[in-house]
Amino acid sequence: AQSVTQLDSHVSVSEGTPVLLRCNYSSSYSPSLFWYVQHPNKGLQLLLKYTSEANLVKGINGFEAEFKKSETSFHLTKPSAHMSDAAEYFCVVRTSSNDYKLSFGAGTTVTVRA
């Protein structure tokens, strides 16, 4: 089964500085990978997804992620953090090519300092 590991449970950055959220995956085939964001007491919003069309994926709100097969990584970055980026971020993998189930990482809490 496919799975993801988020390497940081909490990331704190200053407003205007870069954000890096790390995610490693394990997969026996070319995976579908996603990053979702969850603001407090809200549902999940899709930031971006990787589906093997391009290794560098651009998402909403200035986020992007790079798929690196050799490192089995799918790290999320943003050049300049904004206060509104404070939220919980989940790296997610589709569990198999035969169904639509998703497996979630443990999540990374991002705080942004003024």
Place this chain on the structure above:
Amino acid sequence: GAVVSQHPSRVICKSGTSVKIECRSLDFQATTMFWYRQFPKQSLMLMATSNEGSKATYEQGVEKDKFLINHASLTLSTLTVTSAHPEDSSFYICSAWYQRGGTDTQYFGPGTRLTVL
């Protein structure tokens, strides 16, 4: 993107009562929907897969008689928590699988906060 709604957003009930949560895909049809449970400061745990016109598929450890799922139409799935107890208090989130133009994505509802007294 596609929109998924949930109703109610919050519900408080007494122990022993049943609570129904609705999940709707507003601008697309979804043959497959999912129900998740999220405890405070934790990740989402998949409870079950809801299939339109057939029985739901439950994940290991999820009581199907306690968490009744009905997917009666292509835009509506319901989760009924039967004989709720305080330990059932949680944030319940649904999602719907959206497919168009060779791509597919799972869109999530805003969640329902259930508190059982």
